[in-house]
Amino acid sequence: MPYDTPKLAEAARQVEICNACRYCEGYCAVFPAMFKERSFASGDLTQLANLCHNCRGCYYACQYIEPHEFGLNLPAALAEARQESWERFAWPAAPARLFQRSGVAMACALVLGIACLFWIAANLTPASGEGFYSVLSHGTMVAIFLPAFVLPLAAVGIGLRRYWREVGGARVRWKHLVAAAQSAATMRNLSGGQDQGCNFEDEDRFSNTRRYAHQAVMWGFLLCFASTSSGTILHYGFGMEAPYGLFSLPKLLGVPGGILLTLGSAMLIYLKLKADPELGASSALGAEMAFVMLLALTGVTGLLLYAATGTSFVPGLLAIHLGAVLVFFISTPYSKMAHGFYRMAALVRDAQIR
Structure with missing residues (x-):
């Protein structure tokens, strides 16, 4: 689906990969909220971004960070989307x-x-x-x-x-x-x-x-x-x-x-x-x-x-x-x-x- 900004689009890409993997299911509130959804509208991503506390545990546990081709960096993607949302609102x-x-x-x-x-x-x-x-x-x-x-x-x-x-x-x-x-x-x-x-x-x-x-x-x-x-x-x-x-x-x-x-x-x-x-x-x-x-x-x-x-x-x-x-x-x-x-x-x- 189309997203309002490139940062939301990148956050959506990474969130969809995380939603398929589900290795971080026991982590912070972002992941239970994420796993309730099948697809993500801009509002869903904005909610996840502001729910994220940037603890970074998911990044160090992730098998898909660089140099993997997926190149996931979910803390940064959500932080950028979160920062952008504050400016937008x-x-x-x-x-x-x-x-x-x-x-x-x-x-x-x-x-x-x-x-x-x-x-x-x-x-x-x-x-x-x-x-x-x-x-x-x-x-x-x-x-x-x-x-x-x-x-x-x-x-x-x-x-x-x-x-x-x-x-x-x-x-x-x-x-x-x-x-x-x-x-x-x-x-x-x-x-x-x-x-x-x-x-x-x-x-x-x-x-x-x-x-x-x-x-x-x-x-x-x-x-x-x-x-x-x-x-x-x-x-x-x-x-x-x-x-x-x-x-x-x-x-x-x-x-x-x-x-x-x-x-x-x-x-x-x-x-x-x-x-x-x-x-x-x-x-x-x-x-x-x-x-x-x-x-x-x-x-x-x-x-x-x-x-x-x-x-x-x-x-x-x-x-x-x-x-x-x-x-x-x-x-x-x-x-x-x-x-x-x-x-x-x-x-x-x-x-x-x-």
């Missing part, structure tokens, strides 16, 4: 192409964000308050970050709607969400569906390191988000303004979150440098690396900002930290961050058809 499309193709663009956006925040801190009406509110007022922060948070989420929602339509998603029920959440929380598929781990960073050696690094980033991000949310509730609900003490809820959530985010991101950077780039979407490696470095910068500067409380380092650190957070939010629909939303949608769809 993104709205607007132009920023998606920019962020997926070039990590330099993200770095430039970060520099621009920091410069803008320095300008705001220096030129707007003098701030009043304690802690970082003495550098940048609460009202100014809300005016900058509320649109930067809400508008990207709206763009993500448009992309997810397009994805759901293409993969033939049905009405979502509670049991589907629970099953998807359990899979995402444990990241079982990052171990190739097997407890011994995956082969991402060291060929045929099994390891759970990548799984643990992803969990650290995920839980670190969620803790940081919970910290910010709790601070918002304390500010507006109880009139308790920052700065908060070490044993306050924002700090009890934010400090461990920042540590997990930093350590997890550093480990992901190390693993990406160590792994074979030919088994992923090699054209997007720079953008992926820039995104992970942005996560690491967010965690590090957040921890340093807390450690520097009451010192002359606060204004500079605050500008860098808020610049990193601002670029992170703005780039969410177009950077590697989008994969979290699409992968969750793929897990929900998989729960529906299981």
Whole structure:
């Protein structure tokens, strides 16, 4: 059957060979989903691509990789199709192409964000308050970050709607969400569906390191988000303004979150440098690396900002930290961050058809 793009056509070729072989039946969720089908439409391939976690175990187990004439490289084929799908579903499309193709663009956006925040801190009406509110007022922060948070989420929602339509998603029920959440929380598929781990960073050696690094980033991000949310509730609900003490809820959530985010991101950077780039979407490696470095910068500067409380380092650190957070939010629909939303949608769809 005709496919929308050459990358989907190549993914279809490889998936059809895998579907005939079925040696990897006990691997990650991709293969049980694959083996339910006799033929594959574009939507089926998009679903399989976003269900794939690029653990690479199937590649090292495969008897049809090069130099065999079939030349299979399923992790790379699905990674390219997955990357292409994010660009196709993104709205607007132009920023998606920019962020997926070039990590330099993200770095430039970060520099621009920091410069803008320095300008705001220096030129707007003098701030009043304690802690970082003495550098940048609460009202100014809300005016900058509320649109930067809400508008990207709206763009993500448009992309997810397009994805759901293409993969033939049905009405979502509670049991589907629970099953998807359990899979995402444990990241079982990052171990190739097997407890011994995956082969991402060291060929045929099994390891759970990548799984643990992803969990650290995920839980670190969620803790940081919970910290910010709790601070918002304390500010507006109880009139308790920052700065908060070490044993306050924002700090009890934010400090461990920042540590997990930093350590997890550093480990992901190390693993990406160590792994074979030919088994992923090699054209997007720079953008992926820039995104992970942005996560690491967010965690590090957040921890340093807390450690520097009451010192002359606060204004500079605050500008860098808020610049990193601002670029992170703005780039969410177009950077590697989008994969979290699409992968969750793929897990929900998989729960529906299981």
